[in-house]
Amino acid sequence: MATEARILQPQEMAPRTIGRSILLTLPIGLWSVLMFSQFWGPNRSVQIASVMTPVFMIALFFMMMRTRSTYRWRRWFFVALGLLFPVGFIHTVMVMRGTMGIPIEEMIAGRTPFCFLPIPLLILPAAFTKAVVFPGSILPHGGMSGGGMAAMAGVWLAITIVVGKGWCSYACFFGGIEEGMAAVPTRAKLRKIDPRWRYGPWAVLLAMVLLSLALFEPAYCMWLCPFKAVSEYVAARNTVGMVQNGIFVVLFAGLVIALPLLTKKRTQCAFFCPFGAFQSIFNKTSVFDVKIDRTRCSPCVLCKTACPTLSLTDESIAQGETLMSCMKCGACVDACPKQAAVWHIKGTEVAVKPERARLMFLYAAWGVAIMFGGRIIADGLATILHVFI
Amino acid sequence: MASCGPVLVPSLLTERAGWRLNTRYLSTFLGARFLGYLLFAAVAWELGALVSIAPGPRMLVIGVVHVLLGCVLLWYAYSAGHRCAHACSGSELVTVGETKRRGVAGPAALGFLTGLSLCPPFVAAGVRAAELGSVAAALLFFAVFFVGTSIWFVPFVGLGCITRNEAVITVARMAMVLIALYYGYLGLTMLLGRKVYGY
Numbered sequence: 399m400a401t402e403a404r405i406l407q408p409q410e411m412a413p414r415t416i417g418r419s420i421l422l423t424l425p426i427g428l429w430s431v432l433m434f435s436q437f438w439g440p441n442r443s444v445q446i447a448s449v450m451t452p453v454f455m456i457a458l459f460f461m462m463m464r465t466r467s468t469y470r471w472r473r474w475f476f477v478a479l480g481l482l483f484p485v486g487f488i489h490t491v492m493v494m495r496g497t498m499g500i501p502i503e504e505m506i507a508g509r510t511p512f513c514f515l516p517i518p519l520l521i522l523p524a525a526f527t528k529a530v531v532f533p534g535s536i537l538p539h540g541g542m543s544g545g546g547m548a549a550m551a552g553v554w555l556a557i558t559i560v561v562g563k564g565w566c567s568y569a570c571f572f573g574g575i576e577e578g579m580a581a582v583p584t585r586a587k588l589r590k591i592d593p594r595w596r597y598g599p600w601a602v603l604l605a606m607v608l609l610s611l612a613l614f615e616p617a618y619c620m621w622l623c624p625f626k627a628v629s630e631y632v633a634a635r636n637t638v639g640m641v642q643n644g645i646f647v648v649l650f651a652g653l654v655i656a657l658p659l660l661t662k663k664r665t666q667c668a669f670f671c672p673f674g675a676f677q678s679i680f681n682k683t684s685v686f687d688v689k690i691d692r693t694r695c696s697p698c699v700l701c702k703t704a705c706p707t708l709s710l711t712d713e714s715i716a717q718g719e720t721l722m723s724c725m726k727c728g729a730c731v732d733a734c735p736k737q738a739a740v741w742h743i744k745g746t747e748v749a750v751k752p753e754r755a756r757l758m759f760l761y762a763a764w765g766v767a768i769m770f771g772g773r774i775i776a777d778g779l780a781t782i783l784h785v786f787i
Numbered sequence: 788m789a790s791c792g793p794v795l796v797p798s799l800l801t802e803r804a805g806w807r808l809n810t811r812y813l814s815t816f817l818g819a820r821f822l823g824y825l826l827f828a829a830v831a832w833e834l835g836a837l838v839s840i841a842p843g844p845r846m847l848v849i850g851v852v853h854v855l856l857g858c859v860l861l862w863y864a865y866s867a868g869h870r871c872a873h874a875c876s877g878s879e880l881v882t883v884g885e886t887k888r889r890g891v892a893g894p895a896a897l898g899f900l901t902g903l904s905l906c907p908p909f910v911a912a913g914v915r916a917a918e919l920g921s922v923a924a925a926l927l928f929f930a931v932f933f934v935g936t937s938i939w940f941v942p943f944v945g946l947g948c949i950t951r952n953e954a955v956i957t958v959a960r961m962a963m964v965l966i967a968l969y970y971g972y973l974g975l976t977m978l979l980g981r982k983v984y985g986y
Contacts, residue, residue: 526789594957601961608793608962609969621969638976 411466411737419463425761426459427452430768437776443783444776451776454478455768462760466753468728473577476567479771480574482778484628487511489781491630499633505533511630512547514554514570516619518603518676519610532616557766561759562684563677564726566667568763569770572625573667579658580706586662596668596708596723599675606672618672624649667725668707678722686759687742688726690718691749694738704733718748726759791901791940793966794856798897799946800959801867809947813940815891816898821933823902828929831913832922846977848903853974856900860967863893864960 414422430452437448458471465471491498491511500510512534523531530536536547558565566573602622609617620632621642627650634640649670657665667674681687690701695715702710709724720730730739740752741759795816802812912932916925949955 594953597954597957598961600954600958601965604797604958605793605962605965605969608796609966611789612793617969641972 413466414464416464419460422463422757423456423460426764426768427456429765430456430772433768433772434776437773441780441784443787444780446783446787447776447780450779451772452768454775455764455772459760459764462764466756467732468756468760469732472567472728473581475767475771475775476574477578477581478574478775479571479767480576480578482775482782483571483574484778485781486774486777487629490777497633498630500630501633501635508533508535510534512550513629514550515572515623515625515671515673516616517551517554518673519606519616519618522607522611523614526611527614531610531614532619553770557770558677558680559683560762561686561726561766562681563674563722563724564684564686564759564763565677565680565766566671566674566725567727568767570673571771571774572671573664575628576654576658576664576666577706579655580662580664583659583662586660588657588660591661591663591708593708593711596721598669599667599671599678599723602670603672603675621645622649624653624666624670627651662706663708664706664725668723674723674725681722681724685744686726686755686762687744688720688724688728688730689740689742689748690715690720691738691740692716692718694736694749696736696738698735700733700735701730701739704729726763731756794860794897794901795940795943796946797959797962797966798860798863798893799943800949800951801863801956801963802951804947804949804951806944806947809944812894813943815894816901817933817937817940819895819898820902820937821930823899824929824933825926827903827909827913828916828925829922831916832919832925846980850974850977852900852903853970853977855974856897857967857969857971857974859893859896859900860963860970863897864963864967866893867956867960867963 434448434452437451438445439448455475458475461471462468488498495504504510510533512532516532520530520532523529530547532547534547554565557569561568602618606618606622619626622645624646626632626643626646631643631646632639634643649666653666653670657663690697690710695718697712697715699710699712699715702712702715705720705724706727706729707723707725709721710730711721714721728741731741733739737752738749740749741756742748742752743755743758746755799809799812802808912929916928919925919928
């Protein structure tokens with residue numbers, strides 16, 4: 399027997415009052431103060447950045463509470479994170495090394511900064527040989543970024559268990575650039591995308607894990623990471639180095655700049671990123687997900703069109719679910735005119751108090767965003783301010 | 788196991804599910820690999836340690852093998868698409884794979900080529916074979932070497948338990964293309980006499 403659609407109360411759809419929104423924002427405000435009090439320093443540009451960043455993060459969260467909308471406010475944070483990460487990172491690299499290119503001496507010395515992307519590629523070599531194939535330190539403060547592998551892997555694991563693939567929308571410092579690019583055009587020029595491209599990240603993951611084991615090197619970092627173009631690259635001392643850097647630049651230009659502009663999708667995340675595929679598995683461990691309330695769904699497929707990663711199909715909508723590649727960005731929830739796309743906590747009934755589920759998810763995800771991304775934004779901002787002040 | 792993984796895992800995933808079918812595939816692969824071993828043993832013994840040690844000829848042989856391996860993987864990915872075309876045409880995840888018996892050319896070609904070059908201890912074994920007193924001893928040495936290394940292939944039979952559907956076949960095909968490009972590039976680099984890594 400079909401369940402009757404629950405009628406939404408007017409107060410469930412209307413904007414919240416300012417007072418109630420402030421009240422709901424209060425925990426995030428306290429968290430921000432706690433996090434950014436450690437960032438405060440004698441440098442004036444750092445002081446300004448350590449005030450501006452929490453204000454920015456708190457204001458966005460307040461607007462999420464006030465408007466009940468997630469995606470459009472989160473996007474400001476995510477784009478800022480994507481744009482400011484290279485600023486702060488390149489500045490650090492240039493100050494400490496004098497170049498964005500990593501010479502072999504730095505690799506042998508284990509001073510290569512570690513990001514989370516190679517984590518899935520290191521598991522098999524570590525399991526079979528008890529050795530880490532990445533040329534960096536596993537100790538805290540190891541590597542040029544100041545974060546060793548153990549610290550980065552620990553942060554990633556803790557966040558992942560809670561928010562699942564929400565990592566890709568609230569913590570990853572790479573996806574923001576393409577999300578910003580995707581937001582530029584008003585309409586997509588390329589609308590027909592073969593859905594089989596969705597399997598791209600899994601293919602890259604499979605190929606890179608196998609090659610990393612065979613070659614005993616982080617194959618993705620060596621050959622395919624588009625973000626080497628805006629962070630650091632292999633010092634090109636011969637033809638092969640030039641080829642490697644050429645691949646990085648072409649992938650970045652294609653997947654992070656051109657295709658998002660043409661498709662209005664996060665093409666690198668949706669069709670290429672092996673870490674994203676790996677992270678999809680952890681959507682199973684997270685208690686939060688997005689569901690489609692079938693009793694309320696028309697279906698108009700506006701959610702499917704809005705999804706930046708093609709994580710909704712006609713079949714999945716009919717089943718009331720997103721695909722496991724869902725990054726929990728909230729685009730589908732915001733796009734649905736009938737509030738059929740809802741935030742959900744596993745084990746509870748779908749569409750019963752979805753706003754409560756959204757709040758619980760957002761407290762976790764935004765806490766992560768402030769702790770992880772907020773610091774990166776502040777670093778980048780301080781670097782820019784330092785030029786003028 | 789690690790060296791053959793990039794070739795074996797995706798190609799095996801484009802085959803039909805079932806441990807019996809996978810065992811047959813693996814047998815063909817290993818049989819051809821064995822032939823590659825014996826050929827290498829005979830050549831290594833005939834030429835002394837030349838092929839195993841001298842960088843020029845070794846790079847030439849390995850470069851050609853890598854390019855061929857890349858070509859075979861590309862062909863395999865392409866032909867897997869044809870096998871999948873009818874059953875994969877729908878958006879539903881369905882069990883795919885041709886019903887009639889598969890040929891042996893694909894796994895045999897991949898097995899033979901990986902048998903010639905990819906395994907790191909292989910070069911060391913070639914040196915040992917070259918030092919032996921007779922060609923029969925060299926062949927026996929490589930036969931035993933083959934048996935010892937083949938044990939590591941047994942876990943690959945487990946891939947037969949993975950249900951084949953559009954997603955698995957497509958992922959395997961895409962991965963094969965990526966690996967083929969890498970091997971092709973690596974082979975060309977060797978043939979052109981460049982350093983493998985850009986440091």
